Amino acid sequence: MAPEMNRHEAGRGRLRLVALVGVGAWLLLAGRLVQVQGLQHTALALKAKEQHGRWRDLSANRGRILDRRGREMALDVQSVSFYCNPSLVERPDEVARYFATLRGTDSEALRRQLQSSQTFLYLARQVDGRRPSELPAPDFKGVFQHSETTRLYPYALLAGQLMGFTDIDNQGREGLELAFSDALTAREGRALSFVDGRGRALPGREEQRQPPVNGSSVTLTIDAVYQDVLEEELLRAMEDSGSENALGIVSDPRTGEILAMASVPGFDPNDPGASSPQLRRNRTVTDAYEPGSTLKAIMAAAVLDRGRAGSETRVFCENGVLELANGDVLRDLSPHGWLTSREVLEKSSNIGAVKLARRLEQHEFYGYMRSFGFGTRTGIDLPAESAGLLRHAREWSNRSLDTIAIGQEISVTAIQMVLAFGVIANGGVLMAPVIAKEVRASGGKGGESWAGPQEVRRVISPETAREMRAILAGVVERGSGSRAQIRGVSVAGKTGTAQRARSDGAGYAEDEAVVSFIGFLPADDPQFLCLVALDNPRRSKWGGQAAAPAFKRAMERIYALAVEETFEPNGAGVLTGPLNGARRGGAIAVPDLRGMTQALARYHCGLRGMSVRFSGIGSTVVSQEPDPGESVSDGREVACVLERPEFASVTDLTAMPLRQAMLLRQLTDHKLALFHR
Numbered sequence: 001m002a003p004e005m006n007r008h009e010a011g012r013g014r015l016r017l018v019a020l021v022g023v024g025a026w027l028l029l030a031g032r033l034v035q036v037q038g039l040q041h042t043a044l045a046l047k048a049k050e051q052h053g054r055w056r057d058l059s060a061n062r063g064r065i066l067d068r069r070g071r072e073m074a075l076d077v078q079s080v081s082f083y084c085n086p087s088l089v090e091r092p093d094e095v096a097r098y099f100a101t102l103r104g105t106d107s108e109a110l111r112r113q114l115q116s117s118q119t120f121l122y123l124a125r126q127v128d129g130r131r132p133s134e135l136p137a138p139d140f141k142g143v144f145q146h147s148e149t150t151r152l153y154p155y156a157l158l159a160g161q162l163m164g165f166t167d168i169d170n171q172g173r174e175g176l177e178l179a180f181s182d183a184l185t186a187r188e189g190r191a192l193s194f195v196d197g198r199g200r201a202l203p204g205r206e207e208q209r210q211p212p213v214n215g216s217s218v219t220l221t222i223d224a225v226y227q228d229v230l231e232e233e234l235l236r237a238m239e240d241s242g243s244e245n246a247l248g249i250v251s252d253p254r255t256g257e258i259l260a261m262a263s264v265p266g267f268d269p270n271d272p273g274a275s276s277p278q279l280r281r282n283r284t285v286t287d288a289y290e291p292g293s294t295l296k297a298i299m300a301a302a303v304l305d306r307g308r309a310g311s312e313t314r315v316f317c318e319n320g321v322l323e324l325a326n327g328d329v330l331r332d333l334s335p336h337g338w339l340t341s342r343e344v345l346e347k348s349s350n351i352g353a354v355k356l357a358r359r360l361e362q363h364e365f366y367g368y369m370r371s372f373g374f375g376t377r378t379g380i381d382l383p384a385e386s387a388g389l390l391r392h393a394r395e396w397s398n399r400s401l402d403t404i405a406i407g408q409e410i411s412v413t414a415i416q417m418v419l420a421f422g423v424i425a426n427g428g429v430l431m432a433p434v435i436a437k438e439v440r441a442s443g444g445k446g447g448e449s450w451a452g453p454q455e456v457r458r459v460i461s462p463e464t465a466r467e468m469r470a471i472l473a474g475v476v477e478r479g480s481g482s483r484a485q486i487r488g489v490s491v492a493g494k495t496g497t498a499q500r501a502r503s504d505g506a507g508y509a510e511d512e513a514v515v516s517f518i519g520f521l522p523a524d525d526p527q528f529l530c531l532v533a534l535d536n537p538r539r540s541k542w543g544g545q546a547a548a549p550a551f552k553r554a555m556e557r558i559y560a561l562a563v564e565e566t567f568e569p570n571g572a573g574v575l576t577g578p579l580n581g582a583r584r585g586g587a588i589a590v591p592d593l594r595g596m597t598q599a600l601a602r603y604h605c606g607l608r609g610m611s612v613r614f615s616g617i618g619s620t621v622v623s624q625e626p627d628p629g630e631s632v633s634d635g636r637e638v639a640c641v642l643e644r645p646e647f648a649s650v651t652d653l654t655a656m657p658l659r660q661a662m663l664l665r666q667l668t669d670h671k672l673a674l675f676h677r
Contacts, residue, residue: 058189059149062170063215065163065177065184067224068259068437072154074163074177074269076170079150082123086114088142095140099123125168126150151177157266159227161282162382165269174280175269176435179381180218183439187213214442221257221434226250229557230260234532237550238264241515242538247284248550249414250558253422253520253529255453256431258380258415260558285380288388288411289514289533292498293480293543295407296345296353297472298420302368304341305464308359311342311471315355322351325398330354330406342471346479348495350406357405365401366393371459372420373430374412380433388412407498418531421518424472425492425526428465430456473523484519484548486556488604492526493519493551495543500536512536517547521555527562530555563600592628593621593640601640611637618644 065074082099089095092114100107103124113121126148151166164175172181189212234246250260263283267275281287303309320335332349344352357365369375375390389411391400403409412420415433423430432454439448460468472492475481480495496516499508516533520526532547532554540546588608593601598614601621605612610632616622623641626632 058191058210058212060186060188060212061149061214062151062166062186063180063184063442064217065180066217066219067222067227068220069223070219071224073159073220073222073224074151074153076149077152079126079148080145081125081127081148082143082145084114084121084123084143085119086116086121087119089114090141095123095143098140102127151269153269155224155228156268156270158224158231159222159262160266160269161263161280162222162261163269164383165272165280173272174383175282176218176220176382178383180436180439183218184215186215189213216439216441218436219438219440221259221437222261223259225561226260226558227262229561230530230554231262231264231266233550233554233557234262234264236553237532237534237546241534241540241546243534243546244536245283246532246534246550247287247414248530248532248554249284249418250528250530250554251418251422251433253425253431253526255434256419256422257434257437259528261435282382282384284414285382285385286413288386288413289535290408290410290498290501291412291417291516292407292496292514293348293350293353294417294421294494294496294516294518295410295412296348296405297424297468297494298369298372299353299357299365299405300341300345300471301424301460301464301468302365303356303359304467305368305460306360306364309341309356311340311467313341313356314338315341315344315352317344317349317351317355320351322354324354324402328399330402342474345471345494346475348475348480353405354402357401360401362393362396362401365404366390366396368459369404369410371430371457372423373416373456374410374420378413378415378419378433380415381435385415386413388416407496411501414531414533417518418529421520421531422529423459424465424468425520425529426465427462428458428460430459432456469523469526472519476519476523480542480544481517481519481548483544484517484552486521486552486559489521489559490523491519491521491552491555492523493517493548495548497541497543513541515541515543515545515547517543517551519551519555521559528555528559530558560600588632588636590624590626590628590630590632590636590638593624593638594628596621598640598642601638605638609635611635613637613639614642615639616642618642620644 061076064072064076067073084095086092092111096107096111096114100110103110110123123143149170151170153160153163153165162175164177164179165173166177167173172178172184177184189210230248230250234248237243238246245264247263248260249258249262251258261282261284263281265279267279272280304311309315315338317332317336317339319337320332322330324330330350332351334347336343336347336349336352339347339349339352341352341356343349344356360368369390375388377385377387391409396404400409419430419433434450434454437450469492472494473490475495476484476491476493481491481493484491484493494517496514496518498514498516500512500514501507502509514533514535515537516531518529518531520529530551532550534546534550537546588610590610591604591608593604593612596604597619598621601614602612614621620643621640622643625639626636
């Protein structure tokens with residue numbers, strides 16, 4: 001009986017133990033459930049979401065940069081990047097050769113990288129998506145690729161310094177890309193998708209948390225066609241004169257809009273690393289130079305506006321030799337006796353300019369110089385603008401007024417000079433410079449638009465400005481700027497030749513100069529203003545010889561394009577400014593009408609008192625009778641043959657004047673398929 005009782009007690013003990021363990025297990029489970037479902041619910045739910053959710057970036061595009069007519073000058077395009085883990089790459093020699101060819105680099109350097117111990121290596125970054133198709137693409141094991149966005153400048157060298165460039169991360173580094181970086185920069189979005197336990201995406205389970213926002217588009221005041229014309233003529237002038245470099249600006253003096261801004265040689269912003277920092281600099285705003293005789297126009301405007309002289313006031317020019325206060329001798333290139341104020345500028349007499357300037361007190365002259373905008377930044381929306389150098393009148397020596405009057409002892413930037421001459425051109429008001437007309441947000445929603453021309457201050461009276469325009473027109477008609485004359489339109493302007501200062505500041509470099517010409521047209525109602533400056537020409541070392549012809553060629557082409565744009569479809573002229581007659585004595589030279597439309601050809605013939613007859617089908621003149629340049633009597637008829645631009649049988653555009661070639665090329669491709677040759 002006792003053994004049976006013991007077995008029974010032992011069974012009940014085991015049962016109690018099992019029950020106790022079971023109860024304990026249930027208590028632990030219940031506690032865990034309370035912990036999981038209650039105390040740690042939020043944290044664990046978030047952890048589960050992180051394990052099953054995958055964040056991915058939603059790319060957005062940097063804003064576009066457009067010219068005033070909507071042509072894309074900078075935009076984002078898709079590209080592809082190739083990468084690898086070198087230890088996983090098979091056939092490294094073939095991989096090195098392939099990607100070295102794709103990158104245009106040495107394969108040996110890439111081969112050494114593939115043999116290194118690093119675990120990640122970019123084989124090629126941001127390759128244009130079309131380029132890999134140009135090469136046979138073997139299936140390399142261990143090589144992977146992913147899509148990226150890269151910046152493209154479709155016109156390559158065109159306006160390179162103005163555009164600037166972006167870095168590998170598509171952030172603006174120079175030029176407009178830097179100046180408008182905040183507006184152009186895109187904001188990437190993020191999307192959350194869900195996956196199962198094996199990492200496979202669950203369809204229909206995506207939650208977008210932050211939508212991507214493309215950068216705003218910036219519309220410039222620049223006209224890409226005008227820009228191409230200006231750069232082409234600057235390059236031509238630089239080569240003809242043997243200059244180290246050249247720069248130029250075209251503006252609308254009525255509004256302050258910059259229509260073209262160029263420095264040559266240029267650089268390709270698609271590959272900024274291939275050019276030196278000096279080539280990438282926009283020297284029209286960053287570099288200051290002594291303006292030389294172009295500043296005589298500003299001095300004369302101050303003297304006339306102050307009432308100290310008139311255009312016919314006579315000054316004695318000392319027969320070409322004048323001793324300054326410090327004993328230095330000032331000489332004119334050609335000796336003169338008595339000259340009127342008008343003639344002083346026409347002949348660019350240094351001594352005459354000094355005599356006129358001495359009619360002002362130092363503080364008066366300084367005040368006008370500051371009022372014209374010298375010695376301070378213009379405020380143009382471009383980085384690294386220089387203020388130039390204009391010392392306060394308190395710091396002037398007893399000869400400073402004399403030397404500044406002829407453009408020495410002062411340094412200016414090209415943009416300062418353009419705005420200062422704009423004062424004379426527009427009736428006496430300094431205008432704020434404008435480079436961007438509009439910043440428009442992605443999708444066309446919101447943004448900022450140009451509020452219109454902004455007057456900074458009145459500098460001279462309208463009467464003084466009108467008198468100065470007439471004087472500067474005489475400089476071109478009869479004086480040192482005669483090579484800037486354009487048939488059919490009156491031009492006003494001033495030449496300049498200034499010695500180049502030594503880099504160490506110790507005086508001037510011997511036989512080195514900066515030559516320039518700045519002018520506007522039409523002279524009596526200016527619509528365009530242009531500055532051309534050549535640095536250290538080895539041939540044609542005077543502004544009137546080297547810079548004035550470049551001005552003429554550039555503005556002749558640009559003005560012809562502008563005239564073309566102002567004609568209505570029916571050929572009726574709606575020009576906003578009058579033109580001068582083109583008759584020369586009793587005979588008239590037949591204009592070259594090739595490449596012009598009917599409206600423009602009719603206009604140029606009418607300008608010369610000729611009639612015109614058209615035959616053929618199309619809108620573009622491809623041949624004419626009489627030939628261009630032939631002298632004919634007044635009233636002669638010119639017979640023109642028309643064809644559609646795409647069928648025009650012109651075999652050699654270079655045989656035509658640049659203006660007509662430009663027109664014909666523009667007509668055949670409105671997207672500006674114009675690149676430097």
